[in-house]
Amino acid sequence: MNRQDDFSRLELNLQGCLKNYRYFRSRLLASTRLLVLVKANAYGHGAVEFAAMMQQAGADYLAVAYPVEGMELRQAGISLPILVLTAGTDFFADIIEHRLEPSIPNLQSLDILCKELESRGLQDYPVHIKLDTGMHRLGFMTDELDDLCAYLGRTSRVRVQSLFSHLAAAEDPQEDAFTLGQIALFRRNAARVSEALGYKPLWHILNSAGIERFPDYQFDMVRLGIGIYGISALPGVQLSPVASLKCKILQIKTLKPEDGTIGYGRHGHIAPEGTTIATIPVGYADGIDRHLGQGHASFSLNGHRVPTIGNICMDMCMLDVTGVPAQVGDTVTIFGEDPTVSELADILGTIPYEVLTSVPRRIERFIIR
Secondary structure, rough: HHHHHHHHEEEEEEHHHHHHHHHHHHHOOOEEEEEEEOOHHOOOOOOOHHHHHHHHHHOOOEEEEEEHHHHHHHOOOOOOEEEOOOOOOOOOOHHHHHOEEEEEEHHHHHHHHHHHHHHHOOOOEEEEEEOOOOOOOOOOOHHHHHHHHHHHHHOOEEEEEEEEEEOOOOOOOHHHHHHHHHHHHHHHHHHHHHHHHHHOOOOEEOOOOOOHHHHHHHEEEEEEEEHHHOOOOOOOOOOOOEEEEEOOEEEEEEEHHHHHHEEEEEEEEOOOOOOOEEEOOOOOOHHHOHHHOOOEEEEEEEEEEEEEEOOOOOOEEEEEEEOOOOOOOOOOEEEEEOOOHHHHHHHHHHHHHHHHHHHOOOOEEEEOO
C-alpha cells in the first residue's frame, strides 16, 4: 500500500518553481549557464520529478552527489548533462555507462578514471576539476596544481569540461572578505590550469547565495541549489515555496481530564475543560522531527494554526484542534506557505536544507501544475 492511501503527500508547485528559476535567471547574463542541484533526492523534493521540471525550464546542467543518483535520472529519461559531485573511485564504470560527468578532486581519482577510460579505448571524456579555495572539504590545493597540470598534459583520455570551487560562507555578510578571497584565489588557480590546458573550460564558483550577493563573479556558469527550492539569502526577498507537505486527518476525539494523557511518555496533557485532538499520518519517519512535538510547532488546518500535542510518533502525531472546525479527511499543512520550512527550521535550530531532505521517499511527490 502506498502512502497516498494514508492521505499524505509532498506537493511540488511547478509555477512556484518556475518563478524562482526566473528570479535567479534574471540575475545572470544571457551567456551564463545555469546548473541546478538535484542531489539528495532534489533536497527532498523528488529527484526525477524535479529534474524533469528543470529540464523543461531550460537548465543547462544538473548536479547530483553520488553516481547512483545520476543513474536514476538517466533511467528516468533525463538527458541533460549531469555532474557527479562525489564520484569516488569505485564507480567510474557506472559513470561512463550512464554518460555522467565526474568531479575530480585529486590525482588518485583522475588516474583511476583514466585507466578505466583507457581500458575502454575512450578519449576526451568530460570531467570537472574541483579546486579547493577555502572550504577544505574536497579539491586540489594550490600547491598541487603543478602535478595536476602535468598529468593533464600527458593524457588525452579526459577533457576538462569545467573548473569549479565551492564558497563556504557566501550567505554571511560578516564573511564577505573571506568569500572575496576565495573568489580571487579561484580566478588565479582556474586561469593557471586553463593556461596549461591550452583551452578554457567553464568556470563556476557561485552557489545560490553567491548568485544573489556576488553576481559580478558569475564567470561561465553558476550552481543553483537551495534557492530554486524557495530559500533566499537576501533579507526581504520572498521566493516561492516549492514543496508543501500535506496530510489528512485520520481520526478526531475529544478527551476529558479523567481520560489521562496523550501519546508516548504521557507528555500530552488534557486541559481541565477537555481537549480535542486530531491524529495525522506523519511522524518522525516522515521527517517530522521529534523536537516539533509537545506544542513546539503548529501546523495549518482550515485557516487556523493547531499545535502538536504529546510526543511525535514514528508514523503519526497528534494535534490539539480544540475549538477549531475539523473533521476526518480535512487537510493539514505541515510546511509550505504556512508554516514555512524556514519557520520549522528555526524551531529546530537548524537550516531549511535539513527539514526538506528529511522527507523520505515513502511520502509520494505530486507535481501541481
